Amino acid sequence: QSALTQPPSASGSPGQSVTISCTGTSSDVGGYNYVSWYQQHPGKAPKLLIYEVSKRPSGVPDRFSGSKSGNTASLTVSGLQGEDEADYYCSSNAGSNIVVFGGGTKLTVL
Amino acid sequence: QVQLVESGGGLVKPGGSLRLSCAASGFTFSDYYMSWIRQAPGKGLEWLSYMSSSGSSKYYADSVKGRFTISRDNAKNSLYLQMDSLRAEDTAVYYCARGYRSLLYWGQGTLVTVSS
Numbered sequence: 001q002s003a004l005t006q007p008p009s010a011s012g013s014p015g016q017s018v019t020i021s022c023t024g025t026s027s028d029v030g031g032y033n034y035v036s037w038y039q040q041h042p043g044k045a046p047k048l049l050i051y052e053v054s055k056r057p058s059g060v061p062d063r064f065s066g067s068k069s070g071n072t073a074s075l076t077v078s079g080l081q082g083e084d085e086a087d088y089y090c091s092s093n094a095g096s097n098i099v100v101f102g103g104g105t106k107l108t109v110l
Numbered sequence: 111q112v113q114l115v116e117s118g119g120g121l122v123k124p125g126g127s128l129r130l131s132c133a134a135s136g137f138t139f140s141d142y143y144m145s146w147i148r149q150a151p152g153k154g155l156e157w158l159s160y161m162s163s164s165g166s167s168k169y170y171a172d173s174v175k176g177r178f179t180i181s182r183d184n185a186k187n188s189l190y191l192q193m194d195s196l197r198a199e200d201t202a203v204y205y206c207a208r209g210y211r212s213l214l215y216w217g218q219g220t221l222v223t224v225s226s
Contacts, residue, residue: 003154036212038155045205045219046155051212089155093211097169099145104154 004029004090004102011108012080020105022073022090028100030071034093037066037075040104041086049088050075077107085109112136112215114206119220126196126224132189132206132217140164140184143210146191148202149219156202159191160210196224 005023012018022029022037029035035053038046048057050066053073063078073092077084090102118130132144145160159180161168168180179192189206201224207213 034211038213040155045216046213047216048212048214051214057214087154091155091157097167098171099157099160099210101147101155101157 002100004092004100006088006090006102006105008103009106009108011110012077013110014080014082016080017076017078018080018107019074019076020088020090020107022075022092022102024071024073024092024094024100026071028071028092028094029068029073029090031095032093033068035066035068035073036091037064037073038089038091039084039086040089046089080109082109112208114208114215114217116204116206116217116220119204119222121223121225122196123226124197124224127192127194128196128222130191130193130204130206130220130222132191134187134189134206134208137208137215139182139187142208144182144189145207145210145213146178146180146189147205147207147213147216148200148222149205150199150202153202158204161189193222196222198224200224 037050040046053068054066094100113135115133146158159170177195181190203219205219208215
């Protein structure tokens with residue numbers, strides 16, 4: 001049950017776009033369309049941004065989008081805003097009915 | 111509105127036990143899978159366990175298998191996590207969440223500290 005691989009940090013200026021990657025294997029990210037993305041502000045519970053690779057829950061701005069290619073999923077944040085500064089985590093179903101998270105990416109808005 | 115409220119955290123000695131509870135409201139609890147996730151101080155999220163809506167199926171991360179037990183009482187709209195043989199590395203904020211593949215609703219978390 002290895003964690004998915006995310007870059008520790010990412011950054012961008014207001015208005016720019018940033019993409020965060022999430023790399024797994026054919027046993028998790030590549031094998032299922034159940035990749036989710038979460039945003040977490042300091043001291044707060046995580047918030048679901050994307051589920052099933054590219055779907056957005058009600059109320060999540062369309063500035064947040066998800067995609068997947070092979071064993072790598074991606075979260076793109078367009079039109080960066082100051083409030084987007086947070087930690088971002090991906091997750092995926094893995095074999096044998098387990099779930100695995102990525103190590104997290106700290107997004108800084110410059 | 112959906113609410114998940116964890117309780118039962120605290121300070122426990124290594125080797126000790128603790129039982130966490132998660133009280134659910136605002137939705138039909140018995141219709142949903144439920145999960146436990148934890149976050150060690152300054153670290154990332156770690157999935158621990160999830161249980162089917164009926165309670166008939168339960169799954170665990172290797173890190174807690176054999177030490178932690180998930181359970182639920184649908185009549186009381188409550189989810190539980192029995193934690194035994196606790197270790198220092200189990201120190202974390204423990205969250206319950208609705209679902210298992212995608213977690214739309216989370217509780218505020220309860221802090222468990224394992225220290226002598």
